[in-house]
Amino acid sequence: MDMGAEKQNDVMKSENSQGFRMVGVKYGREMGSSDNRRALRDINNLAGSNVPYPPKIIKKVITEDEKNKQSFVGRRPITRRFAASLAQNSQDCLQNVSTRAKPIGCLVQARNQLVQDTSFACTGDAIYEEEHVAFPIDEPLPMVEDTEEMIDCGMKEVEMEDVEAKLLEDIDICDSDNTLAVVKYVNDIYSFYRETEELGCVPPNYMSTQFDINERMRAILIDWLIEVHYKFELVEETLFLTVNLIDRFLARQSVPRKKLQLVGVTAMLLACKYEEVMVPVVEDLIVISDRAYTRDEVLQMESSIVNTLQFNMSVPTPYMFMRRFLKAAQSDRQIELLSSYIIELCLVEYEMLKFRPSMLAAAAVYTAQCSLKGFKHWTRTSELCTKYSEVQLLDCSRMMVDFHQKSGKGKLTGVHKKYSTFKFGCAAKSEPALFLLDMRN
Known part of the structure; x- marks a missing residue:
């Protein structure tokens, strides 16, 4: 066998063993003339070489x-x-x-x-x-x-x-058959509340822009509106929305002292239009204000508030979050009433504006549980639902305990009187969780 045939056999062996063939490389004399055949480069793929395949x-x-x-x-x-x-x-x-x-x-x-x-x-x-x-x-x-x-x-x-x-x-198993509970959408609804709750917040120092009113006057107004709300037997959502409208309006508009009560009753009128089935008439608000204002003044203030707030009236309030958080905590009637009492005490306090509505609601539920149980209590379910850990709630909760302790003293006792009745389970008479104050560093 000549040298060309021997090389050709080696190429066939390489093709059979590797499964593919090098294309375009010429071997043997029958592939071309030996005179004009181009020399192979030394790439270690010559037939008969001892270098293993594939080539380098x-x-x-x-x-x-x-x-x-x-x-x-x-x-x-x-x-x-x-x-x-x-x-x-x-x-x-x-x-x-x-x-x-x-x-x-x-x-x-x-x-x-x-x-x-x-x-x-x-x-x-x-x-x-x-x-x-x-x-x-x-x-x-x-x-x-x-x-x-x-x-x-x-x-x-x-x-x-x-x-x-x-x-x-x-959390929602008990309401699986209740169409009004919208179990399929409730988590999305509260996720939306969490995303938009800052739109209803105000700067915690907005009173510095007011020239004729201060924090004390705001507290007196809200304490009086809580009594009006109780007298008219309005729903809880109306009270919280009323306070929110007042704060957002005062944060954008300077108001003289003699018009502050007018702002309060008008904000309650607007809140009733959003939350109530039976809305109080303007004359009822004028009478409750001891006829300090006229009908035209109330309507004019109503127009001023809605235009200042650009008709953005309905925003997430602490009460919206508290209802959900109470459900996650599997609370009973006593915890619900005490949570409502604590969070209404916070409405009067100007310094609580620095906390988000969801934080206030979670801290109120946590403080109520600690007050009734006598020890720190915050379940994993509550933490997942509120997205607040126990450590995050402590500062706000301690302030609530302090308000609870002092609620029956002083001149602003509207909330304490309201929750001292049997209708509200005498929640104001419960013992505050003073052990939370003792844990301060």
Whole structure:
């Protein structure tokens, strides 16, 4: 057998063993004339050589700076896209070690990327490669122990999320057949309240912009409106919306002292139009104000308030959140009344404007539970529903305990009188949670 046939057999063996054929490389005399045959380059793919297949890639000239850089050693050259993908996968894996999130996804993605990118193209007499890219490997990929730990932590997190979701679902089980409870949408509704509650908040120091009224006058007005609200037998939402309208209007408009009561009764009239089925007439508010204002003045103030607030009247109030949080706490009638008593005490206090409505509601429920149980009580379900931990509520709760302790003293006792009646379970006579005050650092 001549030399050309021997080389051809070697090529066929290489094709059968590797499963593919080098295209465009000429072997043997029958492929062309020996005089004009182009010499093969030394790329270690000559038939009969002892170098194992596949052939090595021709390396480019590497500068001194490139030699100092660490490069990834693999079965193929590192391309820009391949190196960027591996770098991103390595960073994701290292981040997952610390955060214990997505424990094995990054490893699987990196492995799949390695499998997909281990091919190279061969054309003509040479093998073309993309430009080499240095790949830093300063930080190693996680070891087997780390991967197992990440898997365990990931499974525990998934289980914990399922438990938390189940706790939130259990809140509305009792109302599953009540169409008015809108169980399917209630979580979305309160998520919207949480997102928009800041729109109803006012700067906690807005009284500094008023020239003729102060915090004490505001407290007297609200204490009187609580008595008016009780006399007219209005719903609780009306009272909280009334106070919110007053604060938002005073934060934008300077009001003389003689018009402050007019602002209060007009705000109550507007709140009744949003919350009540039977709205008090203007004449009733004039009579309750001892005829200090006329009908035209009330209507004119009503127009001024709605225009100043740009007709944005209905906003999330503490009472809206408190109803939901009481349900999450599985409260009874006694806790509900005491929570309402505590949060109405906060309406009179100007300094409580620094807290968000949801914070006031959560702290009122927490303070009521501590007062009745005699110890700190805040369940995991309440924490998930309110999104406030016990530590976050302590400052606000301690202020509420202080108001509870002093509620029957002084001149502003409208809330205390209201909740001292049998209709409200004599909630004002309950003992405050003074042990919360003793825990101050």
